[in-house]
Amino acid sequence: MASGETEIQVRPGVEDDLKALTDLYNHYVRETAITFDTEPFTPRERRAWLLSHPEDGPHRLRVATNANSGSARLHARFGFRHVGTHREVGRKFGRYWDVAWYEKPL
Structure with missing residues (x-):
């Protein structure tokens, strides 16, 4: 990899990631129009979303x-x-x- 570049690794999300994923998503809920959600979520509310994205999903x-x-x-x-x-x-x-x-x- 060339100097100054950052390696990005992508892996499936797991339940231990849920708080961090929810915090990240809530930033975009509050600050941007990337999502049309208007109220922040709790990790518990986002659990179903996480589980609906299987590792081998399309x-x-x-x-x-x-x-x-x-x-x-x-x-x-x-x-x-x-x-x-x-x-x-x-x-x-x-x-x-x-x-x-x-x-x-x-």
Whole structure:
């Protein structure tokens, strides 16, 4: 790996990760339009979500609000392609947001 680069490892989430995952998600609930949730969650409330993502699941679809071009570049960098945009599907922070859909074949 070239100097200055950071190695990223991806592994399946486990129940011991639930508090950290919930804290991370709640940041985006409170501060961004990445999710249209408006109230933070507890780890207990997020447990069903964690268990609904099995290690061998078909995670090829990703959605993102159209808040910035950086998101589109990031998705492209990881091999996702834009497959559509739904207009004004969510409301948060006093405005309507478009949602872009990306997919990546596995």
